[in-house]
Amino acid sequence: xxxxxxxxxxxxxxxxxxxxxxxxxxxxxxxxxxxxxxxxxxxxxxxxxxxxxxxxxxxxxxxxxxxxxxxxxxxxxxxxxxxxxxxxxxxxxxxxxxxxxxxxxxxxxxxxxxxxxxxxxxxxxxxxxxxxxxxxxxxxxxxxxxxxxxxxxxxxxxxxxxxxxxxxxxxxxxxxxxxxxxxxxxxxxxxxxxxxxxxxxxxxxxxxxxxxxxxxxxxxxxxxxxxxxxxxxxxxxxxxxxxxxxxxxxxxxxxxxxxxxxxxxxxxxxxxxxxxxxxxxxxxxxxxxxxxxxxxxxxxxxxxxxxxxxxxxx
Amino acid sequence: xxxxxxxxxxxxxxxxxxxxxxxxxxxxxxxxxxxxxxxxxxxxxxxxxxxxxxxxxxxxxxxxxxxxxxxxxxxxxxxxxxxxxxxxxxxxxxxxxxxxxxxxxxxxxxxxxxxxxxxxxxxxxxxxxxxxxxxxxxxxxxxxxxxxxxxxxxxxxxxxxxxxxxxxxxxxxxxxxxxxxxxxxxxxxxxxxxxxxxxxxxxxxxxxxxxxxxxxxxxxxxxxxxxxxxxxxxxxxxxxxxxxxxxxxxxxxxxxxxxxxxxxxxxxxxxxxxxxxxxxxxxxxxxxxxxxxxxxxxxxxxxxxxxxxxxxxxxxxxxxxxxxx
Amino acid sequence: xxxxxxxxxxxxxxxxxxxxxxxxxxxxxxxxxxxxxxxxxxxxxxxxxxxxxxxxxxxxxxxxxxxxxxxxxxxxxxxxxxxxxxxxxxxxxxxxxxxxxxxxxxxxxxxxxxxxxxxxxxxxxxxxxxxxxxxxxxxxxxxxxxxxxxxxxxxxxxxxxxxxxxxxxxxxxxxxxxxxxxxxxxxxxxxxxxxxxxxxxxxxxxxxxxxxxxxxxxxxxxxxxxxxxxxxxxxxxxxxxxxxxxxxxxxxxxxxxxxxxxxxxxxxxxxxxxxxxxxxxxxxxxxxxxxxxxxxxxxxxx
Numbered sequence: 001x002x003x004x005x006x007x008x009x010x011x012x013x014x015x016x017x018x019x020x021x022x023x024x025x026x027x028x029x030x031x032x033x034x035x036x037x038x039x040x041x042x043x044x045x046x047x048x049x050x051x052x053x054x055x056x057x058x059x060x061x062x063x064x065x066x067x068x069x070x071x072x073x074x075x076x077x078x079x080x081x082x083x084x085x086x087x088x089x090x091x092x093x094x095x096x097x098x099x100x101x102x103x104x105x106x107x108x109x110x111x112x113x114x115x116x117x118x119x120x121x122x123x124x125x126x127x128x129x130x131x132x133x134x135x136x137x138x139x140x141x142x143x144x145x146x147x148x149x150x151x152x153x154x155x156x157x158x159x160x161x162x163x164x165x166x167x168x169x170x171x172x173x174x175x176x177x178x179x180x181x182x183x184x185x186x187x188x189x190x191x192x193x194x195x196x197x198x199x200x201x202x203x204x205x206x207x208x209x210x211x212x213x214x215x216x217x218x219x220x221x222x223x224x225x226x227x228x229x230x231x232x233x234x235x236x237x238x239x240x241x242x243x244x245x246x247x248x249x250x251x252x253x254x255x256x257x258x259x260x261x262x263x264x265x266x267x268x269x270x271x272x273x274x275x276x277x278x279x280x281x282x283x284x285x286x287x288x289x290x291x292x293x294x295x296x297x298x299x300x301x302x303x304x305x306x307x308x309x310x311x312x313x314x
Numbered sequence: 315x316x317x318x319x320x321x322x323x324x325x326x327x328x329x330x331x332x333x334x335x336x337x338x339x340x341x342x343x344x345x346x347x348x349x350x351x352x353x354x355x356x357x358x359x360x361x362x363x364x365x366x367x368x369x370x371x372x373x374x375x376x377x378x379x380x381x382x383x384x385x386x387x388x389x390x391x392x393x394x395x396x397x398x399x400x401x402x403x404x405x406x407x408x409x410x411x412x413x414x415x416x417x418x419x420x421x422x423x424x425x426x427x428x429x430x431x432x433x434x435x436x437x438x439x440x441x442x443x444x445x446x447x448x449x450x451x452x453x454x455x456x457x458x459x460x461x462x463x464x465x466x467x468x469x470x471x472x473x474x475x476x477x478x479x480x481x482x483x484x485x486x487x488x489x490x491x492x493x494x495x496x497x498x499x500x501x502x503x504x505x506x507x508x509x510x511x512x513x514x515x516x517x518x519x520x521x522x523x524x525x526x527x528x529x530x531x532x533x534x535x536x537x538x539x540x541x542x543x544x545x546x547x548x549x550x551x552x553x554x555x556x557x558x559x560x561x562x563x564x565x566x567x568x569x570x571x572x573x574x575x576x577x578x579x580x581x582x583x584x585x586x587x588x589x590x591x592x593x594x595x596x597x598x599x600x601x602x603x604x605x606x607x608x609x610x611x612x613x614x615x616x617x618x619x620x621x622x623x624x625x626x627x628x629x630x631x632x633x634x635x636x637x638x639x
Numbered sequence: 640x641x642x643x644x645x646x647x648x649x650x651x652x653x654x655x656x657x658x659x660x661x662x663x664x665x666x667x668x669x670x671x672x673x674x675x676x677x678x679x680x681x682x683x684x685x686x687x688x689x690x691x692x693x694x695x696x697x698x699x700x701x702x703x704x705x706x707x708x709x710x711x712x713x714x715x716x717x718x719x720x721x722x723x724x725x726x727x728x729x730x731x732x733x734x735x736x737x738x739x740x741x742x743x744x745x746x747x748x749x750x751x752x753x754x755x756x757x758x759x760x761x762x763x764x765x766x767x768x769x770x771x772x773x774x775x776x777x778x779x780x781x782x783x784x785x786x787x788x789x790x791x792x793x794x795x796x797x798x799x800x801x802x803x804x805x806x807x808x809x810x811x812x813x814x815x816x817x818x819x820x821x822x823x824x825x826x827x828x829x830x831x832x833x834x835x836x837x838x839x840x841x842x843x844x845x846x847x848x849x850x851x852x853x854x855x856x857x858x859x860x861x862x863x864x865x866x867x868x869x870x871x872x873x874x875x876x877x878x879x880x881x882x883x884x885x886x887x888x889x890x891x892x893x894x895x896x897x898x899x900x901x902x903x904x905x906x907x908x909x910x911x912x913x914x915x916x917x918x919x920x921x922x923x924x925x926x927x928x929x930x931x932x933x934x935x936x937x938x939x940x941x
Contacts, residue, residue: 018779029795137927141920143871145878146912149894153905211415217370218410219430219481220403223395229429233420252784256875270787271879274794286791290783309420309465 077284087284098265108189117200139194148187165262244300316343323381351536407482411494413474417466424462449480472503678928684921733888748869760819822854867922
């Protein structure tokens with residue numbers, strides 16, 4: 001188990017190094033003069049010079065690169081132009097909101113996706129199966145922002161049941177949080193629920209064909225136990241990997257959802273940064289979210305190893 | 315009354331090309347404590363027969379067309395899944411060909427044995443554990459108390475088959491169905507497992523239905539032999555009779571396939587041709603196209619399983635002719 | 640894997656009335672595809688959108704940006720099939736021209752992936768020396784959440800149709816490369832490839848004649864799903880203001896503009912939204928059908 005962890009962390013190091021190098025290089029995608037682009041059309045030459053100096057764009061390329069990695073080691077990703085604060089500080093301020101929303105969406109995804117997938121597999125080729133798979137197909141085909149807009153039109157504008165946007169922290173008012181986070185979470189969860197249902201179904205069908213399922217039935221175990229203990233314990237192993245992918249999709253989906261529902265999370269922040277050409281914030285935020293996901297995936301791999309004794313006792 | 319009594323059993327599968335009969339008009343019985351060997355090539359219907367008895371065939375596509383399966387006086391064919399669950403374990407238990415894949419890889423073997431008992435008996439955790447240790451000991455697993463917490467992948471193939479046997483016998487079944495229990499194992503391990511089954515039969519007194527394509531396995535274990543071909547029983551006799559005086563040409567062919575160490579030259583003659591596909595079965599005797607003794611009359615009708623001496627039944631119109639010759 | 644090798648079950652269960660011997664094996668595949676209900680439904684749905692895109696100049700009044708303030712906020716039906724927006728522009732025109740842009744961007748991303756994804760995947764899978772370095776970069780690019788990377792790249796490059804294509808290419812090529820690489824690694828070890836190596840065939844010849852043709856099936860399946868993701872991502876980017884610059888109509892920016900009027904003119908959002916959904920649904924169904932018929936093994940892994 002510790003071996004698995006060390007190996008996994010070892011393989012994450014080069015990935016993170018490359019990820020940070022790519023984010024560093026992104027600033028260089030800006031056509032023309034980044035300082036001028038940041039300053040905007042009405043800026044004076046002085047202001048442009050000031051920004052150039054702030055971002056260290058006057059330095060030779062290698063110095064900039066070293067400075068970038070030096071900053072990284074100290075947890076310094078530069079300053080947000082829009083917020084006037086450090087990128088890391090700004091991002092971490094917004095993190096709890098995004099994590100809360102994503103966790104809510106993840107719970108919905110797991111509940112709907114696993115249930116629909118298992119049900120479809122157990123009732124293969126019946127109406128239930130077809131309905132569940134039709135739902136999943138629609139789920140993976142509806143853009144989340146469109147679903148969000150439809151819900152706003154129906155539940156907020158027409159019926160007036162839920163707020164059109166905004167965010168109430170859970171700590172302040174749990175019921176308010178629930179009211180403000182439910183539509184965003186649903187619009188975020190539908191796609192991944194569809195994905196998970198499809199994969200759960202095919203995994204369960206595969207597992208149910210295995211010899212050990214026949215053994216479990218031959219022992220006279222009740223059907224419930226065969227499915228929910230013997231089959232599910234095995235099906236969860238590949239499904240765990242998929243949950244890692246789903247977490248990644250949830251966090252990137254949060255960008256759009258937060259922008260749509262005016263939620264002050266990392267997604268909302270990044271959209272603001274993009275629209276205001278706050279390049280250091282775009283760069284830093286992207287790096288932080290990606291690094292976070294790399295860590296989550298290490299966690300997922302550990303869970304995977306723990307679920308599968310063949311890997312655990314390697 | 316026999317422990318297991320099967321009469322006129324026919325099992326079919328629904329396929330895209332229509333219904334295919336896997337097992338046709340099978341009748342046989344098994345006494346308490348008896349070992350019956352069922353022999354045939356793969357596809358001859360041996361496993362389908364066993365799975366029909368266990369009620370483990372997926373329905374649909376499988377369907378019992380006709381016949382009856384009586385176990386200890388109880389008719390099994392009409393039972394609900396829930397009622398069948400009560401029979402599996404304490405009534406009839408089963409072990410399979412692939413010990414590698416037949417144990418659930420994510421549960422400890424102790425748990426897999428204990429859950430079997432838990433499904434049928436109310437016992438304290440302590441008692442469950444004791445029984446599991448006891449079962450592992452009986453099947454010859456060294457230091458069983460420690461092995462209880464092992465996962466299947468930590469055991470060798472032979473040990474896994476021993477665990478399967480321990481699991482199957484945990485509820486003290488009256489009938490054990492062993493479907494090719496040694497096929498996937500090394501030759502040396504095969505003999506050990508067969509010896510173990512014999513010993514356990516003597517100790518527990520259960521009947522065993524051993525399914526195999528290997529006449530050697532039958533010679534070593536069975537009291538009685540039933541030979542199947544293309545879904546039908548072609549010959550049935552006490553084990554001595556089958557080896558000394560086989561009547562059906564197919565049985566003789568199978569016997570020629572057994573490498574004999576005592577013979578001056580090892581005879582290894584394969585039966586020419588292949589088992590016909592269920593949809594392309596010939597008219598009359600199904601073995602006819604591969605049979606050296608076939609005459610035109612063989613195509614006329616499926617030969618009935620007729621008695622030929624004590625406990626000996628053969629489905630071949632040429633059987634007597636050949637013996638006389 | 641060969642055509643027949645992949646499908647032993649279906650091959651043996653095929654009805655005897657068929658006479659496949661004379662025909663090219665592609666015929667059998669096509670026939671199976673057109674018997675696949677999901678595939679046919681997907682083909683019809685996407686066909687409608689593709690027709691709209693191709694026929695845009697002839698089925699609309701050519702200018703999706705013609706203002707007509709007298710006719711603003713006309714509901715669908717009547718003179719205006721899909722209604723009008725806040726400037727009185729015909730939504731029918733705008734959605735049809737938006738379809739053209741969506742399909743064009745989707746096709747471009749698919750083409751970029753087909754070329755570069757295959758190239759990188761084949762090189763990495765075939766030449767072990769290249770594998771390590773190429774896959775490291777690939778892993779790093781795949782570590783970024785897809786839509787976030789696309790947002791980052793378009794944010795840096797600036798909003799435009801070309802930049803959206805470029806950004807989606809950067810995001811998805813590593814994923815395609817990985818799939819191609821997986822097939823190539825398996826095929827490289829096949830006996831017939833080893834035989835070709837032993838016979839002294841060159842690397843290029845082996846890749847081109849023996850490996851790539853057989854790696855096509857999973858690739859085609861991947862590309863059809865990629866088409867769906869690309870269309871969806873483009874709409875998302877332009878909804879966020881990172882796609883083609885208004886007034887060029889895209890489904891995403893039409894919906895973004897419609898947000899301000901959703902109380903009184905919800906159709907401005909609903910019509911491009913439903914069109915987008917039909918497109919993605921159609922492509923996903925096509926992908927499912929292709930996967931079932933071309934590469935049944937993928938059914939399990941997805």
